[in-house]
Amino acid sequence: MITFDKINRRAHLYLGLFLMPWLMMYGVSSFIVIHQSWFGANKVLARELLFEKAYNRPVNMQGANNSPELRATAQEILKDCNLEGAFWVDKPNADTLHIDRFSFRGSTSLTYSIKDQKLTAMHRRMKLPQVAMRMHFRGGYGQPTFGNKFWGLLVDVACVGIVIWVASGLIMWWRLPRMRVWGAIAVGSGILSFVLLVWTL
């Protein structure tokens, strides 16, 4: 018969193995985020021109930056250019629409000048530390396409997974009578350090 202990251990192990790439990514990327200058992550590569072409599309410029109205227009422009995916949109001035179509590995900046009826696309590749940072900051369900939403789901699964690791890890430790004293010292000192830091920070 499968005991609770065995289910708990298996959950800890298999969840850990499945989510290992995310844990690794969050560990590495957090270190890069904190020490960006060490990795040159704050220095960006130059943009390269992808295309510049005549373009005409009626644009509703009423919405605020990244508002649903502006996003709907941006999504149509991206569709025209076969560049659908995650993006942000803003209005640098009254007759210009700027779309940042981003991925983990790069970002394509599309600038639509309504006055000149011209669309310019520039692409910037990301350096490896920047790719890690982009993975770190990506989550939620606000971006279009199935892939983006599924990534959001995986981030949620990773978070719930961490909570399960903590709970199952505590149970696994408690089931080892020889480890209880030293384990209690580790748990206790961890909680105490955390509370003290948070209280005084």
Added chain:
Amino acid sequence: MNAPLASEEPAKPKAETPGSTVSLLIRRVHMFTALFLSPWMLMYALSTLVMTHREYVLSFYPSKSPAMVTERELDYTRSFPTNMTLEEIGLQVLQDLGLDGTHSVSGGRNGRPLVINRQNALSTRRVTLDATAQKVLIQREEFRAATFLDRLHRRRGYNHPYALEDTWGFSVDVAVVIMVFWSLSGVWLWWEIKAVRLWGSLALGAGLGLFAIFAALI
């Protein structure tokens, strides 16, 4: 119920070998560091959920941002030389109020009051110096669990000249380095248990495969 599961432990060598000592050491470090750092991990997991579901979380609160509650209003007569920077003035005000610590300064020009945001993990304070009226207003942000988690998640440390800030930064560094260690040691510990190699390979393969696909596609 409390007996260790024989199938979960690696085969015990008859005599202690360097390999088994290393294995035991990895197992213990994996466990004790995890026990110590569990509050950090819980905080990061919960705060990430708060961030990715911000709209939903905010729907439980009456306003988007927490309210500022007035703590004190004091007379403040100290005058500052004109060549003093706003940062120096802000620091002096905080020291006078016994509130020295990590902060940022804004305003203070063109007759506008100087606003000092004194960071605090539990609830930030806003100190407003109205030099014309010679008054200082101290307000405290109402505590919100969601804001608290969000703030802790974003706090990186090292950016301000306070030892406490560096201590927090160091604790975060330790946590993230140990996360990498848990990943690698977890794979090591799994591989030692022959009975779970097949299903473990499937779990690891599925995770790596999905991660690689998404890294390439989105």
